[in-house]
Amino acid sequence: MTVLCLVELDADGPADASLRALTFATGLAGAGPAGTGPAPVAAVLFGPADQIPGVTFAAYGASSAHVVEPEHLDGYAPRAWAQALAGLAAEIGASAVVAAATDRGNEVMAYLGALSGLPMAANCVRAEPGEEGTHQVVRHRWAGLLLEEASLTGSPGLMTVATEAVPAAAVAEPVGTLPVHPYVPSLSDDDLRVRATETAGHSSGASLATARVVVGGGRGVGGPDGFAPLEELATLLSGVVGVSRVVTSEGWRPHRQQVGQTGTKITPELYLACGISGAIQHMAGCAGAKHIVVVNTDPGAPILAHADYAVIGDLGQVIPALVAALKARSGSA
Amino acid sequence: MEIGVCVKRVPMVGGKIVLTPDGQEVETRLSGFTISPHEECAVEEAAQITERLGGTVSVLTLGPAEAADQLRDSLALGAKRAVLLETDGREWGPIATAEAIVAEVRRHAADGPGYDLLLCGNEAADTGDYQVGIRVACALGWPCVTGIKNLEITQTDGQATVRASREYSGGLETFEFGLPAVICVKEGINLPRYPSLPGRLRAKRATIERDEPQWRDDGLRKRSLRVPASQRKQATVLGTGADGVPALVGVLEEWGLLP
Numbered sequence: 001m002t003v004l005c006l007v008e009l010d011a012d013g014p015a016d017a018s019l020r021a022l023t024f025a026t027g028l029a030g031a032g033p034a035g036t037g038p039a040p041v042a043a044v045l046f047g048p049a050d051q052i053p054g055v056t057f058a059a060y061g062a063s064s065a066h067v068v069e070p071e072h073l074d075g076y077a078p079r080a081w082a083q084a085l086a087g088l089a090a091e092i093g094a095s096a097v098v099a100a101a102t103d104r105g106n107e108v109m110a111y112l113g114a115l116s117g118l119p120m121a122a123n124c125v126r127a128e129p130g131e132e133g134t135h136q137v138v139r140h141r142w143a144g145l146l147l148e149e150a151s152l153t154g155s156p157g158l159m160t161v162a163t164e165a166v167p168a169a170a171v172a173e174p175v176g177t178l179p180v181h182p183y184v185p186s187l188s189d190d191d192l193r194v195r196a197t198e199t200a201g202h203s204s205g206a207s208l209a210t211a212r213v214v215v216g217g218g219r220g221v222g223g224p225d226g227f228a229p230l231e232e233l234a235t236l237l238s239g240v241v242g243v244s245r246v247v248t249s250e251g252w253r254p255h256r257q258q259v260g261q262t263g264t265k266i267t268p269e270l271y272l273a274c275g276i277s278g279a280i281q282h283m284a285g286c287a288g289a290k291h292i293v294v295v296n297t298d299p300g301a302p303i304l305a306h307a308d309y310a311v312i313g314d315l316g317q318v319i320p321a322l323v324a325a326l327k328a329r330s331g332s333a
Numbered sequence: 334m335e336i337g338v339c340v341k342r343v344p345m346v347g348g349k350i351v352l353t354p355d356g357q358e359v360e361t362r363l364s365g366f367t368i369s370p371h372e373e374c375a376v377e378e379a380a381q382i383t384e385r386l387g388g389t390v391s392v393l394t395l396g397p398a399e400a401a402d403q404l405r406d407s408l409a410l411g412a413k414r415a416v417l418l419e420t421d422g423r424e425w426g427p428i429a430t431a432e433a434i435v436a437e438v439r440r441h442a443a444d445g446p447g448y449d450l451l452l453c454g455n456e457a458a459d460t461g462d463y464q465v466g467i468r469v470a471c472a473l474g475w476p477c478v479t480g481i482k483n484l485e486i487t488q489t490d491g492q493a494t495v496r497a498s499r500e501y502s503g504g505l506e507t508f509e510f511g512l513p514a515v516i517c518v519k520e521g522i523n524l525p526r527y528p529s530l531p532g533r534l535r536a537k538r539a540t541i542e543r544d545e546p547q548w549r550d551d552g553l554r555k556r557s558l559r560v561p562a563s564q565r566k567q568a569t570v571l572g573t574g575a576d577g578v579p580a581l582v583g584v585l586e587e588w589g590l591l592p
Binding site: 120140151258291299306307308311321325 | 349350359456459467468476502551561567569571577
C-alpha cells in the first residue's frame, strides 16, 4: 500500500519542510506488519516535469513521483490540489496521504479531508499502521507543548507532519532512477474558485522558517531602536532576526518576524535568544532549534532551563562585544 | 455585512502545562480561560470591517456553558450578537464541530439575511487541528483560505469581493474571490483593541442565544496526552557580560557556525 506525499517546490527545489515530510512518509511506509517489506512512497508535485529534482526525492525515500503539470493546473489552488491528491490516492490505492504542516500543506489536507469526509490528523510527529486500516499517531497539541497519542480511522489516513520535530534524513538505499508519471486531475470550476492570483516579494535571503541561524530579540532589547546590533550580528552569522510576541504586540517589529505558537516555528542550527524570558508559547516556536544560547540579564529566566549555554549580562554590552569578536576573527582569517 | 466569528474557549496556560492524573486533559482547576490570539484578531477584524461597511458581528462558540464568558469577552470588543452551541464538556473533534457551525449558519440564513463572511482563527490554541474553517466552507459550498494576515473587502453594486494575503516563502501570496466565504486569520492581521467600559457593560447584559448540538465520534480518537520530555537541561553559564564572549565564540566555532 503506497504512501502519497505532497512535495512543495520552492524557487530552489523541494521545500525543506517537504523533505522532512518525505522522511516521515518513508518511516510510515517502512512501519508495516513484520515480514512485509517497506511500502512504496510516491511524491506528488505540481509543476513542470522537466524541473523535478528526482535525485533529491529518491535520496529522501521517494520511489516514484506523480506530476501535475502547469498545463493541467497552473499555480496554487488548494481545493484543486486536494482533488488531484484524492484522484491519485484512489487510482494508486494509497493507504495514507501526508504533507508538511505548512500553510499550504495543512490547507490542502484539510480540503482533502472535507471533500472525502475523512478525518485529518494535523502536526503528526510519528505514525504507524494499526489494525483495520487505522493509523496510530503521535501529534502535537499546543504547538508541540503537549503530545497526543491518537488513533486515526479512515482510508487513506490523512496526516500533516510537524516538520520542526522531524529532521530530514536521507535513506540508505535510494532508487537509482525515479520513475516520473504525469497525472491529469479531473477538476470542476468549484475546485478553481480559490487560487493564488499573485505571489510577490520573494526575498532572496533566508526565511525565518528555514534560516540556519536565528538571532532572537525580546523585551530586553528595550525598544524598536535596539534591533540594529542584533541585525548586524545576524548578518555576521549568515542568519536572520526573530522576535518574541511582546516585540510584535508593542509594534517594535513586524509580526512576520515573530517566533512562537502564533508566529513562525523555526528549525535553525543555532537560536541565539537575546533578552527573551522564554514564555512557553515562545518555546513552542523554537523547540526545533538544534542549539539554544541565551543572552539575558536574569540568570533565573525560564528560557535558561531549555538552553545549552548562556551569557549573563546586558545586551548593550554582550552583543557589541560579540560583534567585535566576530569581526576581528573574520578580519584576521 | 453580516459577519460570524468562531472562537474557542481554551485554558490560559502559564509557565508550564500540567495534565490531569489520568493524562486525558489539561489541568484547569487553577487556570483561567481565554481564546487564542488568532481569534482575538478575528473578532477585531470583524469589528473593523463592520465599522467601515456597516453590518453586524455575531460571535459563535461550541463549548460548555462556561464558554459564555468568552462570548461576553468578544461582545465587549464589538460583537453585537452571541451564540453558544452548548456541549456537556466533552471534547469535540473538528468534523463534528464544523457540522454544528454549519447548522447554525443555516439556521441564521433561514431567520434573516444570513452570514456574508465567517472568520475563524487559523487553528485552535489547544487541539491545533487546522481544519474546522475549511470543513465548514466545503459543506456550505463557500470558498475558504487560511493563514490570512491581510484582508480587504470591497463592495461595488452590492457585490462584495475579498482580497486576502498571507506569507509564503519569504514573500506574499494573494487570493481573490466573492462572498460568502470563510477566512481563517492569523495573529498579526491587526492589533486588537482593549475592551471599553461601555463595551463591557453591554456585554454583561447581552442575551446569549443557545443551541445544543449532538456530539458524535470524529474518527481521530485521543488515547492520551503527555508532556514531551525536554531535550535540554539547564544552560551552562559561559560568563558574565563581555567576559562571556570569548567562550561563546569558542562554542559557535565548535558547532561549525562561524565562516
